[in-house]
Amino acid sequence: MTQSQPKSRLAKTVDSLKPSGIRRFFDLAASMEGVISLGVGEPDFVTPWRVREACISSLERGYTAYTSNAGLLSLRKEIDHYLQDRFSLHYNPETEMLITVGASEAIDIALRAILNPGDEVLVVEPCYVSYEPVIRLAGGVPVFLHTTAENNFKLTAEELEEKISRKTKAIIFCYPNNPTGSTMTHEEWEQLLPIIKRYDLLVLSDEIYAELTFAKRHESIASLPGMKERTILISGFSKAFAMTGWRLGYICAPPDLLTGMLKIHQYTMLCAPSMVQMAAIEALKYGMDDVDRMVESYKQRRNFMVEALCEIGLACHQPEGAFYVFPSIASTGLTASEFAERLLLEEKVAVVPGDVFGDSGRDHIRCSYATSLAQLEEAMERMGRFVKRLSQS
Ligand SMILES: Cc1ncc(COP(=O)(O)O)c(C=O)c1O
Numbered sequence: 583m584t585q586s587q588p589k590s591r592l593a594k595t596v597d598s599l600k601p602s603g604i605r606r607f608f609d610l611a612a613s614m615e616g617v618i619s620l621g622v623g624e625p626d627f628v629t630p631w632r633v634r635e636a637c638i639s640s641l642e643r644g645y646t647a648y649t650s651n652a653g654l655l656s657l658r659k660e661i662d663h664y665l666q667d668r669f670s671l672h673y674n675p676e677t678e679m680l681i682t683v684g685a686s687e688a689i690d691i692a693l694r695a696i697l698n699p700g701d702e703v704l705v706v707e708p709c710y711v712s713y714e715p716v717i718r719l720a721g722g723v724p725v726f727l728h729t730t731a732e733n734n735f736k737l738t739a740e741e742l743e744e745k746i747s748r749k750t751k752a753i754i755f756c757y758p759n760n761p762t763g764s765t766m767t768h769e770e771w772e773q774l775l776p777i778i779k780r781y782d783l784l785v786l787s788d789e790i791y792a793e794l795t796f797a798k799r800h801e802s803i804a805s806l807p808g809m810k811e812r813t814i815l816i817s818g819f820s821k822a823f824a825m826t827g828w829r830l831g832y833i834c835a836p837p838d839l840l841t842g843m844l845k846i847h848q849y850t851m852l853c854a855p856s857m858v859q860m861a862a863i864e865a866l867k868y869g870m871d872d873v874d875r876m877v878e879s880y881k882q883r884r885n886f887m888v889e890a891l892c893e894i895g896l897a898c899h900q901p902e903g904a905f906y907v908f909p910s911i912a913s914t915g916l917t918a919s920e921f922a923e924r925l926l927l928e929e930k931v932a933v934v935p936g937d938v939f940g941d942s943g944r945d946h947i948r949c950s951y952a953t954s955l956a957q958l959e960e961a962m963e964r965m966g967r968f969v970k971r972l973s974q975s
Pocket residue numbers: 623683684685686687710756760788790817818819820826829830831
């Protein structure tokens with residue numbers, strides 16, 4: 583064989599993925615002193631002690647082996663009780679549930695289980711940064727659905743119907759939403775569901791922020807009439823229980839889809855860590871008061887942030903969930919990236935430019951308020967100073 587041109591050692595799909603827009607900023611922020619970060623998407627609470635203690639105790643008792651591929655049946659049963667109690671949803675723990683390594687693994691294997699090369703997946707923008715690359719890695723094609731701040735970033739029936747093609751296989755929803763904090767009302771879902779059913783779409787519903795709602799209890803799309811059989815429900819422990827580093831999530835789905843996902847999981851992951859699964863049982867059984875306490879604290883901070891941003895002059899809708907605000911920076915005349923970069927360099931406040939979540943987020947920044955109130959106050963003072971200077975220049 584003659585020597586040919588050097589080949590790329592990476593697969594084409596991997597090679598073409600863009601590095602995360604969030605990472606670039608945080609590498610810069612990490613290299614600076616005295617930065618207040620409103621950038622990270624994780625709770626500022628340490629995991630409640632009872633959960634940590636349950637993990638320690640399970641290690642002491644020697645729970646160090648693999649569990650069943652689908653996860654501990656006792657945990658799956660507990661998740662079923664929890665979902666019934668909080669969201670009026672029931673899943674068979676034996677056939678409709680799978681414990682994963684974070685919601686991240688759940689999203690990955692759900693997409694890999696359902697997509698054939700070239701299948702289109704609808705994604706509502708602005709959206710969590712992982713959806714696009716994970717769809718591409720699964721051989722799918724993301725198709726973005728646009729939303730606007732005027733409409734509180736809610737998907738309209740017209741936009742949905744316009745983007746459906748013969749190749750559309752599924753749609754991804756994330757409510758409460760990262761990055762906007764928007765949620766959906768029953769009436770808003772009712773506008774979309776007939777279209778989803780008419781075109782026989784699968785729904786991948788990322789409900790990782792389901793516990794973090796401030797006005798009323800989250801309503802899962804899977805609990806709406808005729809939706810459970812076409813919905814892959816994804817959730818986890820990272821946000822509600824402040825357990826990001828533990829890496830525990832789950833999938834609830836119809837048995838035929840679940841069987842497919844379980845195949846991928848069993849060959850790639852085997853199972854989620856056993857002592858973490860033990861701790862999660864404790865979290866679900868006895869930890870709901872801890873969750874409610876954290877949600878109350880997020881609500882106070884949400885109220886503070888919305889008021890402070892409006893005072894600064896950055897228009898901002900009131901987010902009903904998650905722990906993000908998504909104000910518009912259009913009035914400053916800067917692009918979101920320019921705003922974020924200058925705010926970081928001039929006032930040492932790190933936020934995420936909205937366009938990393940898709941084009942619909944172009945004139946916005948994402949500020950996480952999962953940071954102490956004292957830090958938020960200081961950050962708002964610095965941001966106010968920055969915006970004032972911009973308006974005077
Ligand atoms: C919308 C959304 N889904 C999934 C995840 C990942 O969650 P996990 O830590 O369970 O993998 C995140 C993390 O930020 C998220 O914001």
